[in-house]
Amino acid sequence: MTYTNSASIAATSCLTADFALQRPDFSLTVRLEVGAEILVLFGPSGSGKTTTLNALAGLVAPDHGQITLDGQILFRRDHEAKLVNVPARRRRVGYVFQNYALFPHLTARENIGFPLRGPDRQSRVDELLERVNLAHLADRYPHELSGGQQQRVAIARTLASDPRMMLLDEPFSALDTAVRQHLQRDLMALQRELRLPVIYVTHRLEDAFAVGQRLAVMHDGQLEQVGPIADVFRYPASPQVAEIMGIPNLFRARVTTAHADGLVLDWDGLELIALPQAIAADSLVTAYIRPEDVKILYPDRPLADAVRDNLVTGRIVTSRPHPGGRVLHLALPNLHEIEVRHAAYTYAPLGLQVGDEVRLSLRRDALVVISR
């Protein structure tokens, strides 16, 4: 496991969790610190993300460990100390469930008012309805609302319970893109305003990039890597993380020579040079190059320094549009395929067609080698 920046985060931390949970077919180990930020908990389904949230909210009890929020021990079970397990209703941990878990027999107004008591209940409900722009739909039942509206009711209801932390489980996964982007912006504004720790569970990388500041990658009940989102994406701590993140152009290669100028890799017969790194010769490594970093070369232009290394010939196998440009798949001489992405205008003069042979540079400074 890798903890990037853990020292600097500890200073402002609001939540610390360090616990383990064992089930007959599943075990979960979580060590996490979350400050007033949006932490994205990312991983494939079944990796233990929801169970982690349930443990933080007090809906399942870990087998041992400790959970502390704002200095208050919410849960503690170890050999010496007395068991502490603050019940879910007293934790003030706001939990927005997958599928929202709105109460179907109550209107939007009644759902939002559910946690509230006392004389100012009505005014508080009205205020929250305003805040999520649902005042005109207050008397509708959940099944009469769209997915995005239901989501806003769920968030308003959670806010009504005056939470000290928010947990969101796949909050926008069932919504279409436009609504999702809108709600993601709202969520970020909300977090900035309330300065709460927010844990946002998703299995979609786009969501992670859209809202997250830090990313925690979970696999098979273990946190594989925690760190700033761009770092985790650029420098996955293990091939597993790279694979979970869905990074294209992953390959296994052997280090043939390692010296101060760089690593020489042998990718099934294709020789590639990467930046120097402390890896012994003859070891097997996982490496990748991001599709944006593969450069197609103009045959009639001189080579810039950056693209001088790792020149290969590739034949275009497929070419299709994607948002913002095109995605090509090219067959390399070593019989592997590589994905290339570029903006629509970049290679327009080349008039690329499926079947064309082109020269590529797998830029040496963009070739990422993961040493495990």
Added chain:
Amino acid sequence: MNWQPLLLSLQVTAVATVLMVVCGLPLALLLARRRFRGAALVETLVSLPLVLPPTVVGYYLLLVLGRGSPTVEWFGWRILFTWGAAAIASAIMGFPLFVLSARAAIAGVDPALEHAARTLGSSEIEVTSRITLPLARRGILAGLVLGATRALGEFGATLMVAGSIPGRTQTLPLALYDAVQNRQYAQANGMVLLLTVLAFVSLWAVRRFEQPRQTYAVPAVGPRERP
């Protein structure tokens, strides 16, 4: 027609229904929401009156409520051959119908909704009263009607523990038997018609309860992560 047996039947059924709910609802919640050792045994015991001859249930009740039993010896509670005994017998015969129906309805409430209520600050009693029971209420009402109708028609066990004393313990089904024995067919026809109509109406009501109205449609729940 003599209205005395009908009034007595309604009185017995009302008390039996209250007994069923008071004892049955907590049991249904327990069976639906808690896993405990012996749950299967409890469920089988509760269901037993469905298949036992009512006279067997009546015989057990004689043992429990009769002379020499703790209820009489220790509490001086002489209930045999009163309408109270008829109410207890009726309650026991209707009990499984109520408990099984209520249990199924409660088990059908999405536990995520109860969890949501907990994280929003609700105690277990509030979760039950504000979420679980309101959402399960159609199934609970259906069970209530079924159980009450079964109690209304109770014959065998009632005869064993309360006898058939006109004006005191003779409920409608017992009065019907009496009328046929005495060849009072006009009386019998009236009572048969009345009991048939009541049973029909109650089954009709149960059907209506079990067809969920749109307003209470529970949102579809997607695949969830374990555990």
